[in-house]
Amino acid sequence: MYKKILVPVDGSESSLKTLEHAAEMASLLGSKITLLHVIAPLPSTVHGYIQANDLAINSVQIFAQEVLDKAKESISQKYNLEIETALGDGDPAYEICEKAKNDQFDLIVIGNRGLSQIASFIMGSVSRRVSRHATCPVLIYR
Amino acid sequence: MYKKILVPVDGSESSLKTLEHAAEMASLLGSKITLLHVIAPLPSTVHGYIQANDLAINSVQIFAQEVLDKAKESISQKYNLEIETALGDGDPAYEICEKAKNDQFDLIVIGNRGLSQIASFIMGSVSRRVSRHATCPVLIYR
Numbered sequence: 001m002y003k004k005i006l007v008p009v010d011g012s013e014s015s016l017k018t019l020e021h022a023a024e025m026a027s028l029l030g031s032k033i034t035l036l037h038v039i040a041p042l043p044s045t046v047h048g049y050i051q052a053n054d055l056a057i058n059s060v061q062i063f064a065q066e067v068l069d070k071a072k073e074s075i076s077q078k079y080n081l082e083i084e085t086a087l088g089d090g091d092p093a094y095e096i097c098e099k100a101k102n103d104q105f106d107l108i109v110i111g112n113r114g115l116s117q118i119a120s121f122i123m124g125s126v127s128r129r130v131s132r133h134a135t136c137p138v139l140i141y142r
Numbered sequence: 143m144y145k146k147i148l149v150p151v152d153g154s155e156s157s158l159k160t161l162e163h164a165a166e167m168a169s170l171l172g173s174k175i176t177l178l179h180v181i182a183p184l185p186s187t188v189h190g191y192i193q194a195n196d197l198a199i200n201s202v203q204i205f206a207q208e209v210l211d212k213a214k215e216s217i218s219q220k221y222n223l224e225i226e227t228a229l230g231d232g233d234p235a236y237e238i239c240e241k242a243k244n245d246q247f248d249l250i251v252i253g254n255r256g257l258s259q260i261a262s263f264i265m266g267s268v269s270r271r272v273s274r275h276a277t278c279p280v281l282i283y284r
Contacts, residue, residue: 001166021279024143028171131273131282137163139281140273 002031002106008096008126009035011067016074018111018141023075025109025139032082033075036099037067038092061087093129101135109139144173144248150238150268151177153209158216160253160283165217167251167281174224175217178241179209181231203229235271243277251281 007022009015019035026033039060042050068085076083088095100108112127131138149164151157161177168175181202184192210227218225230237242250254269273280 001170021143028143128270128274132270135284137281137283139279141279142277 002026002029004103004105004107005031005033006096006100006103006105006108007033007035008092008108008110008130009037009067009071010092011037011070012111014111016071018109019071019075021141022109022139023079023081026081027079031106032084034084034086034103034105035068035071036086036088036096037064037071038095039064039087039089040092041090093126093133096126096130097134105136107137107139108134109141111141144168144171146245146247146249147173147175148238148242148245148247148250149175149177150234150250150252150272151179151209151213152234153179153212156253158213160251161213161217163283164251164281165221165223168223169221173248174226176226176228176245176247177210177213178228178230178238179206179213180234180237181206181229182234183232235268235275238268238272239276247278249279249281250276251283253283 002025005022005026007019009019022033025031042060064087068087072083072085075081086099088099096108096110099105108130110127110130127138127140131140144167147164147168149161151161164175167173184202206229210229214225214227217223228241230241238250238252241247250272252269252272269280269282273282
């Protein structure tokens with residue numbers, strides 16, 4: 001019933017648990033999974049610090065790709081699934097909803113807990129906004 | 143993966159579509175479905191009107207049971223499922239979350255659109271509150 005499932009991942013343990021749940025569902029329903037990591041805009045002070053210290057701005061991209069690769073690894077052994085990864089940047093909730101709409105996903109599976117209290121607060125906010133604004137069904141995992 | 147799925151229904155076309163979605167999932171995953179209708183407290187003026195006019199207060203219960211029976215009928219022919227119905231009263235979002243927790247449901251499937259704009263607003267509010275406060279995964283269907 002779900003051909004394409006979108007699973008946002010942020011590198012937290014919690015998002016890996018959500019992904020495990022999505023993978024179990026996908027393997028039972030024969031769905032394809034796309035992992036999406038959205039790089040939120042850096043605060044201008046952090047951006048300034050990076051530039052001032054000549055740090056490679058693309059290290060953020062490299063880290064983000066690692067988040068995706070690790071997430072993919074965490075399920076690819078256990079489940080026989082077609083898994084894609086996608087990298088986005090911008091406001092996470094907005095980008096998740098846009099991706100789901102533009103690429104015609106049938107379901108978004110998203111967690112609402114992060115590692116720290118702050119992460120939990122942020123993730124909760126992202127999942128609430130996604131569940132409110134997405135144009136497809138949203139499964140909130142906890 | 144989901145043994146018990148809770149599906150709140152309110153008698154709207156929209157909640158029947160959500161139920162159809164839940165039934166399809168349940169039949170693929172071998173889940174049992176429980177339909178829940180929660181009777182929200184009547185505004186005191188309505189309550190007064192009913193008493194003043196000697197209307198049967200239990201007509202609300204009868205109507206509520208009809209909502210559940212019609213919902214059950216809408217899927218029982220098409221899907222070979224174990225279906226239970228349950229009637230509650232109180233704040234819908236709170237009662238849905240309590241039922242899911244106390245009876246150890248694995249998933250709540252809930253819509254976020256009602257028939258009218260007002261119903262849509264109310265259902266949206268219920269589904270948002272359920273997705274925020276439930277202790278199990280919540281699938282928001284649209």
